[in-house]
Amino acid sequence: MRRLFRKSNDHKYESPSFICMPLRTHEQVIGVLNLSRKRDHKAFSKSDLKYLKSLLTHISLAVENATLLKEAKDATRKLQQAVGEQSLQLIEIQQQALQSMEISHQAQKIEAMGTLAGGIAHHFNNLLMGIQGRTSLMLMDIDPTHLFYEHLKGIEEQVVSAANLTKQLLGFARRGKYEVKSTDLNELMKKTSRMFGRTKKEITIHCKFQEDLWAAEIDREQIEQVMMNLYDNAWQAMPGSGELILETQNARLDQDFSKLFSVTEGNYVQISVADNGCGMDEATRQRIFEPFYTTKEMGRGIGLGLASTYGIIKNHDGFINVYSEKGAGTTFNLYLPASENRVSEKRGTTEDILKGNEMILLVDDEKLILEVGKQILDKLGYKVIVAKSGQEAIEIYKEEQEKIDIVILDMIMPDVDGRVVYERLKEINPAVKVLLSSGYSITGQAQEILDKGCNEFIQKPYNLKDLSLKLREILD
Numbered sequence: 001m002r003r004l005f006r007k008s009n010d011h012k013y014e015s016p017s018f019i020c021m022p023l024r025t026h027e028q029v030i031g032v033l034n035l036s037r038k039r040d041h042k043a044f045s046k047s048d049l050k051y052l053k054s055l056l057t058h059i060s061l062a063v064e065n066a067t068l069l070k071e072a073k074d075a076t077r078k079l080q081q082a083v084g085e086q087s088l089q090l091i092e093i094q095q096q097a098l099q100s101m102e103i104s105h106q107a108q109k110i111e112a113m114g115t116l117a118g119g120i121a122h123h124f125n126n127l128l129m130g131i132q133g134r135t136s137l138m139l140m141d142i143d144p145t146h147l148f149y150e151h152l153k154g155i156e157e158q159v160v161s162a163a164n165l166t167k168q169l170l171g172f173a174r175r176g177k178y179e180v181k182s183t184d185l186n187e188l189m190k191k192t193s194r195m196f197g198r199t200k201k202e203i204t205i206h207c208k209f210q211e212d213l214w215a216a217e218i219d220r221e222q223i224e225q226v227m228m229n230l231y232d233n234a235w236q237a238m239p240g241s242g243e244l245i246l247e248t249q250n251a252r253l254d255q256d257f258s259k260l261f262s263v264t265e266g267n268y269v270q271i272s273v274a275d276n277g278c279g280m281d282e283a284t285r286q287r288i289f290e291p292f293y294t295t296k297e298m299g300r301g302i303g304l305g306l307a308s309t310y311g312i313i314k315n316h317d318g319f320i321n322v323y324s325e326k327g328a329g330t331t332f333n334l335y336l337p338a339s340e341n342r343v344s345e346k347r348g349t350t351e352d353i354l355k356g357n358e359m360i361l362l363v364d365d366e367k368l369i370l371e372v373g374k375q376i377l378d379k380l381g382y383k384v385i386v387a388k389s390g391q392e393a394i395e396i397y398k399e400e401q402e403k404i405d406i407v408i409l410d411m412i413m414p415d416v417d418g419r420v421v422y423e424r425l426k427e428i429n430p431a432v433k434v435l436l437s438s439g440y441s442i443t444g445q446a447q448e449i450l451d452k453g454c455n456e457f458i459q460k461p462y463n464l465k466d467l468s469l470k471l472r473e474i475l476d
Contacts (some may be wrong), residue, residue: 133369193244359384394416
């Protein structure tokens with residue numbers, strides 16, 4: 001603080017009525033207060049100076065507080081922005097967690113029901129095997145003009161229908177791959193959409209298939225069933241008329257997306273089936289893959305189509321994502337793992353029943369299967385030895401391996417299962433020929449046995465022609 005006076009001998013201008021006072025905060029000068037008394041030019045008194053010092057202190061504090069308030073507001077704004085961003089991230093993480101829990105819960109529930117459905121289908125197929133076998137035997141011995149011939153053919157057709165039902169059950173139970181081949185899904189989509197379009201003229205089908213689509217390792221018959229199930233579901237949602245949009249594309253799934261659906265990240269083939277039908281609410285969407293759940297009227301479905309679709313895709317190590325809104329249509333997105341293998345060509349089939357005269361060891365723990373199977377093989381001209389358990393089959397083969405040309409081996413047996421029996425037979429004779437048979441399907445344990453060198457697989461219930469063709473494929 002300095003007072004300046006009028007000019008004196010040292011040439012300084014000094015005045016007791018003019019004063020400069022610095023504004024300080026934390027020993028830092030932030031400004032200067034200039035004061036003068038122009039009216040009376042009186043000098044500032046000591047009490048004036050004391051008052052001005054106090055005033056300056058308050059001004060400095062006010063400036064400091066204002067600065068601090070501004071800084072606090074800026075910090076608060078930045079904090080709110082950061083909290084907002086974190087909150088959005090937390091909400092997104094929470095939504096992903098809830099969605100993942102929902103998917104996991106749904107998968108666990110369907111898995112439990114699938115185990116039950118698979119067991120029922122297995123035993124049901126064994127019963128159908130007895131009906132199919134006896135019907136085939138009667139048809140071989142009866143003239144087509146006989147009164148009962150058409151009835152027997154009708155029974156055979158019903159067995160096929162029942163077997164298709166068990167295939168859907170096995171598909172839902174994720175035990176339903178029968179013959180897996182590297183396949184061009186564009187060709188499969190074209191084939192199935194043409195079949196569907198011929199019977200549903202009121203539906204307009206739009207196709208957008210990616211060129212150079214990756215192949216996929218699939219059971220063609222089952223994926224065709226999946227597509228027909230989805231087409232039929234779309235048709236049911238579009239009474240009168242509507243549009244069906246079919247698309248395929250290559251998809252690379254990252255870790256975050258694949259983790260949400262509990263699959264491995266990597267290359268997938270995506271199939272989309274969309275309709276502009278009535279759509280569904282969230283409660284319905286949550287239940288569409290449950291077996292025997294249906295919103296259709298009586299006589300238009302029993303609720304197994306989408307359940308088996310879910311099981312089949314899961315059994316192919318894929319997954320399904322469904323989007324739907326009430327009144328806005330539905331889109332099913334299917335993802336199947338891509339394959340680097342070349343597309344396999346389909347083999348031609350014959351309608352003839354092929355006979356033989358080789359020796360066959362028939363192994364099964366079901367008495368009915370042994371009785372009917374032996375009679376069928378007898379009709380086909382083969383010589384047959386039966387074994388009613390895995391252990392008995394091993395003992396018979398040790399003694400008769402030179403005479404036995406092929407073994408028909410059941411996969412599920414109570415004492416020694418098919419896998420162990422096959423391994424023991426290979427130890428006895430590395431060149432043994434084996435046709436694996438089961439009421440289940442070519443997946444899991446059956447596939448393991450085939451991978452170890454087992455020749456072929458046949459699904460129960462099989463008819464006389466199918467068995468005759470399988471045997472000649474292996475023996476010839």
